[in-house]
Amino acid sequence: MASPGTFSDEPLTPAGRLFLQPQTNIIIHCILRGKNPIDIDAVKSTLRSSLMVQHPRFCSLLVRDKNGFEHWRRTQMDIDQHVIVINKRLDKSGNFLDESRCFSSEEEGEGDDDEAALNQYVADLSVSSPLSTDKPLWEIHILVPHQCAVVRVHHALGDGISLMSMLMASCRRADDADALPRMVPEKSAEFKGGKGRDWFWLFRTLWGFLKMVCFTVMFVMEFVVSSLLVCDRKTVITGGAGVELWPRKLATARFLLEDMRVVKKAIPNTTINDVLFGVVSSGLSRYLDHRTPNALHEGLRMTGVAMVNLRAQTGLQGAAEARWGNKFGVILLPVYFRKAGNNPLQYLKRAKTMVDRKKHSLEAYFSYRIGDLVTSLLGSKYACLLNYRLLCNTTFTISNLIGPLEEITLAGNPITSIKVNTSSLPQAITMHMLSYAGRAEMQILVAKDIIPDPEFLAKCFEDALLEMKEAVIGTEKE
Numbered sequence: 441m442a443s444p445g446t447f448s449d450e451p452l453t454p455a456g457r458l459f460l461q462p463q464t465n466i467i468i469h470c471i472l473r474g475k476n477p478i479d480i481d482a483v484k485s486t487l488r489s490s491l492m493v494q495h496p497r498f499c500s501l502l503v504r505d506k507n508g509f510e511h512w513r514r515t516q517m518d519i520d521q522h523v524i525v526i527n528k529r530l531d532k533s534g535n536f537l538d539e540s541r542c543f544s545s546e547e548e549g550e551g552d553d554d555e556a557a558l559n560q561y562v563a564d565l566s567v568s569s570p571l572s573t574d575k576p577l578w579e580i581h582i583l584v585p586h587q588c589a590v591v592r593v594h595h596a597l598g599d600g601i602s603l604m605s606m607l608m609a610s611c612r613r614a615d616d617a618d619a620l621p622r623m624v625p626e627k628s629a630e631f632k633g634g635k636g637r638d639w640f641w642l643f644r645t646l647w648g649f650l651k652m653v654c655f656t657v658m659f660v661m662e663f664v665v666s667s668l669l670v671c672d673r674k675t676v677i678t679g680g681a682g683v684e685l686w687p688r689k690l691a692t693a694r695f696l697l698e699d700m701r702v703v704k705k706a707i708p709n710t711t712i713n714d715v716l717f718g719v720v721s722s723g724l725s726r727y728l729d730h731r732t733p734n735a736l737h738e739g740l741r742m743t744g745v746a747m748v749n750l751r752a753q754t755g756l757q758g759a760a761e762a763r764w765g766n767k768f769g770v771i772l773l774p775v776y777f778r779k780a781g782n783n784p785l786q787y788l789k790r791a792k793t794m795v796d797r798k799k800h801s802l803e804a805y806f807s808y809r810i811g812d813l814v815t816s817l818l819g820s821k822y823a824c825l826l827n828y829r830l831l832c833n834t835t836f837t838i839s840n841l842i843g844p845l846e847e848i849t850l851a852g853n854p855i856t857s858i859k860v861n862t863s864s865l866p867q868a869i870t871m872h873m874l875s876y877a878g879r880a881e882m883q884i885l886v887a888k889d890i891i892p893d894p895e896f897l898a899k900c901f902e903d904a905l906l907e908m909k910e911a912v913i914g915t916e917k918e
Contacts, residue, residue: 449503449505449511449512449513450496450500450511450512451509451510451511451512452510452511452512452596453765453766454811454812454815454816454820454823455596455765455766455767455811455812455815456510456596456597456765456766457510457596457815457820457823458811458815458820458823458824458827459594459595459596459766460502460510460596460820461820461821461823461824463684463824463828463866464824464827464828465570465863466594466595466862466863466865467565467566467570467571467592467593467594467595467862467863468592468593468594468595468600468603468860468861468862469562469565469566469590469591469592469860469861469862470590470591470593470603470604470607470858470859470860471558471562471588471589471590471591471857471858471859471860471861471883472588472589472590472591472850472855472857472858473558473586473587473588473855473856473857473858474587474588474589474850474853474854474855474856475587475853475854475855475856476587476853476854477584477587478582478584478587478588478589478851478853479851479852479853480523480525480582480584482851482852482853483523483580483582483589483850483851484519484520484523485851486610486850486851487519487522487523487580487610488519490609490610491606491609491610492578492606492607492609492610493517493519495606496512496514497512497576497597497598497765498517498576498578498597499514499515499516499517499576500512500513500514500515500576501513501514501515501573501574501575501576502573502577502596515575515576517575517576518575521575521579522575522576522578522579522580523579523580523582524579524580524581524582525582525584526581526582526583526584527584527585528585529557529585529586530557530558530560530561530583530585530586531553531557532553532556532557532560533557533560534557534559534560534561534563534564554586555692557586558583558586558588559689559690559691559692560689560690561583561590562590562690562861563687563688563689563690563885564687564688565581565590565592566688566690566861566862566863566864566885567684567685567686567687567688567863567864571592571594577593577594577596577597578591578592578593578594578597579592580592589850591607595766595862596766597765598765598766599747599749599765599766599767599768600747600768600839600841600860600872601749601751601767601768601841602765602766602767604623604841604843604860604874605623608620608621608623608844608848610850611844611848611849611850611855612848612849613844613846613847613848613849614846614847614848614849614854615846615847617849621844621845621846621848622844622845622846623842623843623844623845648800651800652800652801652802655797655798655800655801655803656801656802656803656806658801659771659772659797659798659801659803660801660802660803660806660807662772663770663771663772663803663806663807663810663830664810666743666772666830666833666834667826667827667829667830667833668826668829670833671832671833671834672741672742672743672833672834672835673740673741675728675732675736675740675742675835676728676731676732676890676891677724677727677728677731677742677835677836677868677869677890677891678835678868678890679831679832679835679865679866679867679868679869679887679890680832680866681828681832681866682866683864683865683866683867683868683887683890684863684864684865684866685864686864686887686888686889686890687887687888687889688864688885688886688887688888689885689886689888689891689892689894690861690883690884690885690886690894691883691884691886691894691895691897691898692859692881692882692883692884692898693881693882693884693898693899693901693902694879694880694881694882694902695719695873695879695880695881695882695901695902695905696878696879696880697712697875697878697879697880698878699905699906699909700712700715700716700880700905702909702912702913703715703718703788703905703908703909703912705912706785706788706908706911706912706915707785707788707789707792710788710792711795712840712875713795713840714788714791714792714795715788715791715905715908716838716840716873717773717775717791717794717795717838718787718788718789718790718791718792718904718908719787719901719904719905719908720744720775720836720838720871720901721775721776721778721787721790721791722778722784722787722900722904722907722908723897723900723901723903723904724742724775724777724836724900725775725776725777725778725779725780725787726780726900726903726904727896727897727900728777729777729779729780730896730900736777737777738777738778738779739776739777739778740776740777741774741775741776741777742774742775742776742777742835742836743772743773743774743775743833743834743835744772744773744774744775744834744835744836744837744838745770745771745772745773745830745831745834745836745837745838745867746770746771746772746773746837746838746839747768747769747770747837747838747839748768748769748770748771748804749767749768750767750768750769750804750805750808751767767808768804768808769803769804769805769806769807769808770804770807770808770830771798771803771804771807772803772834773794773795773798773838774794775791776790783911784904784907784908784911785908785911785912785915787904787908788908810826811823811826811827814826828866831865831866831867832866832867834867835867835868835869836867836868836869836870836871837865837867837869837870837871838870838871838872838873839871839872839873840872840873840874840875841860841872841873841874841875842874842875843858843874843875843876843877844858844876844877845877846877847876847877848877855876857876857881858874858876858881859872859874859881859883860872860874860883861883861885862885864885864887868886868887868890868891869884869885869886869891869897870884870885871883871884871885872885882898882901884897884898884901
């Protein structure tokens with residue numbers, strides 16, 4: 441148990457209060473698959489000695505004072521209350537099987553049905569299972585027959601970057617039991633000047649500053665207008681107010697980072713994020729063309745909400761090395777419907793052009809400050825309304841987290857897969873990608889009454905990347 445000691449209540453940050461509003465009550469899910477059967481005692485022992493239980497957020501209750509303001513209050517923490525052990529096997533619909541129908545993992549294997557069962561279990565959690573406020577806002581579901589753990593952490597405690605760093609601090613590299621996982625972000629291109637800062641350097645600096653101002657003004661205005669007035673044209677994948685309460689399905693799209701690196705070579709200075717955005721643009725066009733052939737006009741715009749980390753330092757960060765909590769902004773990323781037959785690399789070129797413009801702006805920073813300011817001046821209810829309107833007016837949400845470069849272990853058990861997603865939103869599609877040991881898995885959470893076939897949508901994304909790769913290889917041979 442952790443001793444509470446003598447602590448005064450700590451008020452929540454503006455972002456923390458936002459994520460406690462009913463319409464934006466978000467829980468982050470991290471799904472870890474183990475290579476070996478999970479040792480429950482070893483997991484609890486690892487948790488008791490981890491940074492997680494030493495951090496104030498993870499051993500504090502959410503309380504409200506007489507005026508309704510939320511605070512964190514330190515409490516004694518019982519690990520057994522946070523570790524939920526499930527010994528029954530799931531069927532592919534996410535329902536528990538009768539004991540007479542359960543099979544060992546050796547008999548049943550880890551095939552498509554096993555993954556479908558886990559995905560549906562997490563999909564159900566994303567809609568109907570809030571965290572209890574009688575204990576700190578996190579818990580771990582251990583599904584023993586599936587050799588899987590689902591870590592559930594309320595978004596009020598922190599964002600994906602800080603929570604992933606906290607989790608990885610409890611892991612070790614599979615090839616070195618004493619070493620922490622390496623999480624190195626993709627290096628951005630650095631300016632390499634000549635021998636001196638001449639007039640040409642000054643002109644480029646001034647031109648870059650002018651572009652930043654212009655793009656910032658343009659994109660911030662678009663952000664505000666999209667939050668209040670303008671919405672995407674409705675298609676068969678459009679969500680809306682109240683859709684966050686609809687039943688969900690979850691599918692996984694799998695990519696090789698090496699394939700993404702091959703595609704990157706097609707255009708200089710392209711990043712993995714550029715490739716991902718191009719894949720999403722192409723995959724959504726493929727899916728819409730399949731669902732509603734000849735019903736949409738060329739160039740139809742669909743807007744995505746992308747999460748952007750605002751920390752100066754990324755990768756694995758200790759609790760004392762980085763600002764804890766939620767520090768991310770959002771940018772709007774438009775994609776355009778294109779019919780089949782287009783050059784697959786055109787999706788990448790358009791994606792890179794748009795992302796480069798966003799990089800030259802301060803849209804993400806201003807979106808963070810706008811939310812902070814609205815929460816501080818008007819209260820979290822109005823900030824929630826602004827955020828909710830933005831989500832209702834756009835088509836999808838997407839994020840991309842950098843995971844460990846090498847395979848890792850947790851409580852001595854090698855981890856074969858790491859996936860993340862969040863609670864449902866008013867959009868019908870949310871996508872969260874995380875890279876791990878040369879692979880990337882994107883969780884696609886959909887409202888199943890709007891998108892009944894997320895597995896096909898996942899295949900559209902996978903095929904889009906492979907088609908881009910083939911186009912690059914074909915160009916190199918010419």
